[in-house]
Amino acid sequence: xxxxxxxxxxxxxxxxxxxxxxxxxxxxxxxxxxxxxxxxxxxxxxxxxxxxxxxxxxxxxxxxxxxxxxxxxxxxxxxxxxxxxxxxxxxxxxxxxxxxxxxxxxxxxxxxxxxxxxxxxxxxxxxxxxxxxxxxxxxxxxxxxxxxxxxxxxxxxxxxxxxxxxxxxxxxxxxxxxxxxxxxxxxxxxxxxxxxxxxxxxxxxxxxxxxxxxxxxxxxxxxxxxxxxxxxxxxxxxxxxxxxxxxxxxxxxxxxxxxxxxxxxxxxxxxxxxxxxxxxxxxxxxxxxxxxxxxxxxxxxxxxxxxxx
Amino acid sequence: xxxxxxxxxxxxxxxxxxxxxxxxxxxxxxxxxxxxxxxxxxxxxxxxxxxxxxxxxxxxxxxxxxxxxxxxxxxxxxxxxxxxxxxxxxxxxxxxxxxxxxxxxxxxxxxxxxxxxxxxxxxxxxxxxxxxxxxxxxxxxxxxxxxxxxxxxxxxxxxxxxxxxxxxxxxxxxxxxxxxxxxxxxxxxxxxxxxxxxxxxxxxxxxxxxxxxxxxxxxxxxxxxxxxxxxxxxxxxxxxxxxxxxxxxxxxxxxxxxxxxxxxxxxxxxxxxxxxxxxxxxxxxxxxxxxxxxxxxxxxxxxxxxxxxxxxxxxxxxxxxxxxxxxxxxxxxxxxxxxxxxxxxxxxxxxxxxxxxxxxxxxxxxxxxxxxxxxxxxxxxxxxxxxxxxxxxxxxxxxxxxxxxxxxxxxxxxxxxxxxxxxxxxxxxxxxxxxxxxxxxxxxxxxxxxxxxxxxxxxxxxxxxxxxxxxxxxxxxxxxxxxxxxxxxxxxxxxxxxxxxxxxxx
Numbered sequence: 001x002x003x004x005x006x007x008x009x010x011x012x013x014x015x016x017x018x019x020x021x022x023x024x025x026x027x028x029x030x031x032x033x034x035x036x037x038x039x040x041x042x043x044x045x046x047x048x049x050x051x052x053x054x055x056x057x058x059x060x061x062x063x064x065x066x067x068x069x070x071x072x073x074x075x076x077x078x079x080x081x082x083x084x085x086x087x088x089x090x091x092x093x094x095x096x097x098x099x100x101x102x103x104x105x106x107x108x109x110x111x112x113x114x115x116x117x118x119x120x121x122x123x124x125x126x127x128x129x130x131x132x133x134x135x136x137x138x139x140x141x142x143x144x145x146x147x148x149x150x151x152x153x154x155x156x157x158x159x160x161x162x163x164x165x166x167x168x169x170x171x172x173x174x175x176x177x178x179x180x181x182x183x184x185x186x187x188x189x190x191x192x193x194x195x196x197x198x199x200x201x202x203x204x205x206x207x208x209x210x211x212x213x214x215x216x217x218x219x220x221x222x223x224x225x226x227x228x229x230x231x232x233x234x235x236x237x238x239x240x241x242x243x244x245x246x247x248x249x250x251x252x253x254x255x256x257x258x259x260x261x262x263x264x265x266x267x268x269x270x271x272x273x274x275x276x277x278x279x280x281x282x283x284x285x286x287x288x289x290x291x292x293x294x295x296x297x298x299x300x301x302x303x304x305x306x307x308x309x
Numbered sequence: 310x311x312x313x314x315x316x317x318x319x320x321x322x323x324x325x326x327x328x329x330x331x332x333x334x335x336x337x338x339x340x341x342x343x344x345x346x347x348x349x350x351x352x353x354x355x356x357x358x359x360x361x362x363x364x365x366x367x368x369x370x371x372x373x374x375x376x377x378x379x380x381x382x383x384x385x386x387x388x389x390x391x392x393x394x395x396x397x398x399x400x401x402x403x404x405x406x407x408x409x410x411x412x413x414x415x416x417x418x419x420x421x422x423x424x425x426x427x428x429x430x431x432x433x434x435x436x437x438x439x440x441x442x443x444x445x446x447x448x449x450x451x452x453x454x455x456x457x458x459x460x461x462x463x464x465x466x467x468x469x470x471x472x473x474x475x476x477x478x479x480x481x482x483x484x485x486x487x488x489x490x491x492x493x494x495x496x497x498x499x500x501x502x503x504x505x506x507x508x509x510x511x512x513x514x515x516x517x518x519x520x521x522x523x524x525x526x527x528x529x530x531x532x533x534x535x536x537x538x539x540x541x542x543x544x545x546x547x548x549x550x551x552x553x554x555x556x557x558x559x560x561x562x563x564x565x566x567x568x569x570x571x572x573x574x575x576x577x578x579x580x581x582x583x584x585x586x587x588x589x590x591x592x593x594x595x596x597x598x599x600x601x602x603x604x605x606x607x608x609x610x611x612x613x614x615x616x617x618x619x620x621x622x623x624x625x626x627x628x629x630x631x632x633x634x635x636x637x638x639x640x641x642x643x644x645x646x647x648x649x650x651x652x653x654x655x656x657x658x659x660x661x662x663x664x665x666x667x668x669x670x671x672x673x674x675x676x677x678x679x680x681x682x683x684x685x686x687x688x689x690x691x692x693x694x695x696x697x698x699x700x701x702x703x704x705x706x707x708x709x710x711x712x713x714x715x716x717x718x719x720x721x722x723x724x725x726x727x728x729x730x731x732x733x734x735x736x737x738x739x740x741x742x743x744x745x746x747x748x749x750x751x752x753x754x755x756x757x758x759x760x761x762x763x764x765x766x767x768x769x770x771x772x773x774x775x776x777x778x779x780x781x782x783x784x785x786x787x788x789x790x791x792x793x794x795x796x797x798x799x800x801x802x803x804x805x806x807x808x809x810x811x812x813x814x815x
Binding site for chain 2: 030032034036037040042043045047049050053081082083151152155156159163164166255256258264268271273
């Protein structure tokens with residue numbers, strides 16, 4: 001068990017390093033100049049000094065060397081735009097993003113699981129069809145459309161939610177969190193509902209369910225108590241996978257709803273070609289996704305004894 | 310679709326209470342589409358950070374409200390030596406920081422020194438000409454390396470505001486009460502500010518990172534007191550509403566936009582080609598595409614700038630003349646050219662219009678759209694596309710802040726040119742150098758007018774437009790206009806609320 005965790009942690013670090021390096025190479029390959037973008041008025045001398053300061057005056061190997069040297073000291077370099085350490089930027093933005101991710105996961109399960117159960121239990125009847133319609137929408141509509149619709153209809157027209165922002169205090173924060181979290185969760189809701197539905201339907205045809213029926217158990221106890229428990233494993237892996245989807249959704253949701261997280265910071269950094277910030281956020285996100293998946297695997301080990309062998 | 314059948318009232322939801330004299334109190338709320346990069350005046354060089362840094366740090370000299378004339382702020386007076394090298398300023402009596410500590414002359418020297426010590430500060434060029442700063446008692450003397458008549462404007466830039474080591478106390482009309490980075494900043498009135506009796510707002514709240522269309526929704530719902538630079542559909546809508554019109558404020562600021570034509574490259578090495586393109590572009594159409602929030606340009610100096618020759622009219626839209634000039638230059642059949650723009654909805658709209666106009670004179674334009682950082686690098690490079698959208702936002706309202714960096718030959722560099730057209734003209738260089746040293750304002754303005762004529766005829770840019778800053782305010786926001794330099798300056802603004810400090814419904 002411990003050996004497995006250590007091995008997986010090693011893989012997580014390797015994956016994060018690979019993602020950061022690939023991003024680094026992509027940025028270096030683009031013919032652009034963050035110094036010019038950020039300091040259009042800079043005289044050649046000032047621009048040269050800025051480039052030297054940020055290692056931008058060297059070739060790819062030199063820049064990558066700077067990056068590794070920073071990493072060895074536990075740093076990620078400095079933001080070209082803000083002139084402050086990337087680690088500070090990430091520290092400031094990580095908590096809002098984490099809150100959003102957790103809220104989205106909770107929402108995804110809280111909505112996706114009941115939808116999947118109802119659809120499977122009432123297969124080919126109207127609850128199933130309604131769920132299918134909702135999941136097709138959730139899976140096919142891009143987050144920027146869903147987010148904008150939520151904002152316009154639920155926040156602006158109905159006034160049920162604020163027009164974006166971070167809120168202060170627990171309940172105010174929750175209230176501000178609903179729409180961005182729903183935007184991030186939409187594809188995940190659809191994904192988990194559909195997967196759960198098909199897994200449940202498979203389970204409902206299994207022998208142990210027939211036995212349970214023969215014993216005279218109520219349909220409710222069969223679905224919730226027996227079939228659902230066996231369909232939870234695949235649901236856990238879907239949830240793990242959807243962390244990756246979340247990162248993409250967060251970029252959009254944070255932008256639309258003025259949520260001060262990593263996603264929006266990443267978007268701003270891409271627009272400015274602020275390399276150290278882009279690489280830093282990719283590195284941290286990759287690490288977070290890898291760790292989330294590790295956590296999901298551990299949960300699965302608990303759920304399914306067969307995996308422990 | 311679902312809601313289009315329920316029309317809603319979309320005029321102002323509040324009105325001015327009708328106080329005859331400015332009322333003290335209240336919080337002014339606004340939002341920006343971007344975020345604060347830094348609150349350090351020794352680094353700050355972007356529009357959004359400037360809104361806050363300017364409100365929090367006052368300078369020796371400042372601008373008159375709503376204007377570009379310099380007036381004493383933390384200084385009581387200033388004078389310049391006859392050789393134009395030494396600027397001496399006496400500090401205003403009784404000035405203090407927001408924590409009550411007195412502002413000392415040495416604090417100004419410290420601020421300048423800080424910029425010098427930050428290796429990546431973009432403000433370095435502004436201190437390069439300062440040989441020394443002497444602080445004695447209540448007096449400051451700045452000695453320059455060479456005369457520069459635009460130097461007083463540098464003393465109105467926020468990086469010159471007084472600072473002390475390990476203190477972030479404010480010298481401006483407001484002080485930072487709370488900053489949640491990326492979310493909002495709250496500024497509170499500085500009771501120790503020298504002009505505090507004329508500052509009426511209790512507080513200013515600026516929200517960060519609110520997309521423009523959302524800002525307008527918030528403004529309509531009464532959650533913001535000011536909305537700026539609206540998305541075009543909102544802008545067109547609001548300016549068409551009679552009920553909103555009195556509260557739309559438009560103002561020319563310190564910018565110029567057009568297209569650079571790299572004079573080192575064919576066919577732009579021929580002045581007739583550059584003039585032809587200037588005749589070919591329909592600037593009135595540009596203004597329409599900008600919703601009317603712009604004025605047509607005849608050069609780089611915007612309206613109101615000393616040295617601008619207001620008698621010069623923008624190149625008229627004259628297709629026949631353009632064809633004639635192209636034929637004379639040997640391009641009777643026109644030519645193919647790449648046109649580079651930054652990836653941006655507005656730039657796309659304008660480029661499409663330019664493409665159609667130039668097609669009318671036989672010039673076939675191929676538009677290349679680049680991410681801003683790539684565009685900016687290519688624009689500053691001698692090897693970038695010779696024909697490209699270009700713009701300039703000046704640092705201070707003086708012709709020197711436009712002309713020297715954009716058309717002086719010393720600003721040319723192969724991969725970091727601010728002279729985007731790579732235009733070198735010894736006659737213009739001599740004029741600009743002369744004007745920089747000239748202390749007599751009238752003579753200086755005359756020199757710049759001559760420079761304007763040279764640039765008009767030589768046309769290194771396709772002159773297009775000067776964009777206006779457009780804001781709408783709630784009816785109870787009083788004594789406010791966008792500022793030509795600071796864009797947003799709420800120092801003397803007040804809120805016309807009722808006796809209980811509440812907004813009044815119409």
